[in-house]
Amino acid sequence: MERLHREAGWTQRQFTQFVNRIGSEHGMSLNYKEPSVTQWLQGQMPRRAVRPVILEALSRRLHRPISYIEAGFPAPADSATDAGIIQELIELGRLDMDPVRRNLLSAGLFSVAVKIPDWRDAVDRIASAQSGGVRRIGEGEVSMVISMTQNFSDLDYQFGGRNTRPVAAAFLVNTVAPYLAAEGSDSVRNRMLSAASDLCYLTGYMAVDEGQQGLGQKYYLKAMELARSADDRNAYSLALHGMSSQALQLGHHRTALRLTSAAMADASQIEPNMRAFLAGQRAYTSALTEGSGSALPFLRKAEMEIGKTGAASKVVMGHYRDAVLEFDIAQVKYGLNDTVGSVQSLKRYAALQNRGHRRRAVLDGATLAERQLEIGHLEAACATWGQMLIDYPYVQSGRADQRVLYMANSLKPFLKNSVARDMYERAREAVRRGIAPGSK
Known part of the structure; x- marks a missing residue:
């Protein structure tokens, strides 16, 4: 509170006048004097009803939102109020x-x-938030x-x-x-x-x-x-989809399935494009946890729902399109241990992707190369990694950093191969030059 008061440049009298005036805007009869400010600055807590008025006074003066925690107030006990x-x-x-x-x-x-x-x-x-004079x-x-x-x-x-x-x-x-x-x-x-x-x-x-x-x-x-x-059920489901993807990334497959299932509840309230997005995710989580009998029907559902998406869609984030469907197909195949089929689908997906999306190109290229190496296609994997390293210097991403480090580690057993050795050195140089600070 002392820091905020100093930043505001108020005298104690000006502070109380501002608080009293805003209180009157809210129908509160306040009559604070300078000694009250002295007490606040010394750590005495103002009345609970007055705290949002003080925050509003400081916010208007400093032209930025001031939170309870920043002002040294405890978080509001009744958040609905x-x-x-x-x-x-x-x-x-x-x-x-x-x-x-x-x-x-x-x-x-x-x-x-x-x-x-x-x-x-x-x-x-x-619902009960008041503007307090904000625009x-x-x-x-x-x-x-x-x-x-x-x-x-x-x-x-x-x-x-x-x-x-x-x-x-x-x-x-x-x-x-x-x-x-x-x-x-x-x-x-x-x-x-x-x-x-x-x-x-x-x-x-x-x-x-x-x-x-x-x-x-x-x-x-x-x-x-x-x-x-x-x-907004679409936005709610999108956030759950994000949490499900995060759980998958961390290896919590059952948690990812639970989150995706929650996102798909009451599907009639969700737009077709979002239903397709969720179905693709559900297909992959099912492939990892329940097998093809559950995964493949959800892939078909994703394909069916994407066909219903029209120009009237109001979804802002999480647009589902043919390229994303192809990626989900690749993920499902991989989850069902069809790595060769997954590689083929990833190649089709890459052909549909926007080349301007460099971060996406790095992550997807890494995925394809890792799976190519998994099926024994060493030089094809190196070629894919080579393309990935073209985009990598432009990307600031922790995940991308980790994939380059993983690339270098994956190539260590193959250093007798000249192509692999060259790619290994390029990966090490990318890290050494500080392009990948998150991987050090």
């Missing part, structure tokens, strides 16, 4: 923006036992958040999330959180909640890409909470 979800979102994003504090935040671990919010839970943690939002603000999310997604696909995520977190804190607390029609507010959910999903995805699993899970859970508040 105090719009705790917004405060939590601000704090999560603010920590992610700060290079020093980000290390502490990233230390969290992925939990397979995390409690998944129930879609049918009628509690809306954000009124309309369709223009919603469109801007959607466009920014799409731009962040494009940057992530091209270059990875290491440099993009802090910018997305700053946008989440400084722009989206105030919008969530603003006035607006029910339709606009729900659309803003959905847009915020998509941005949280993307930010979580970028955290997972960097290997920060606990942080990614926090963002995914926040995305689910926002989606539930918006009554």
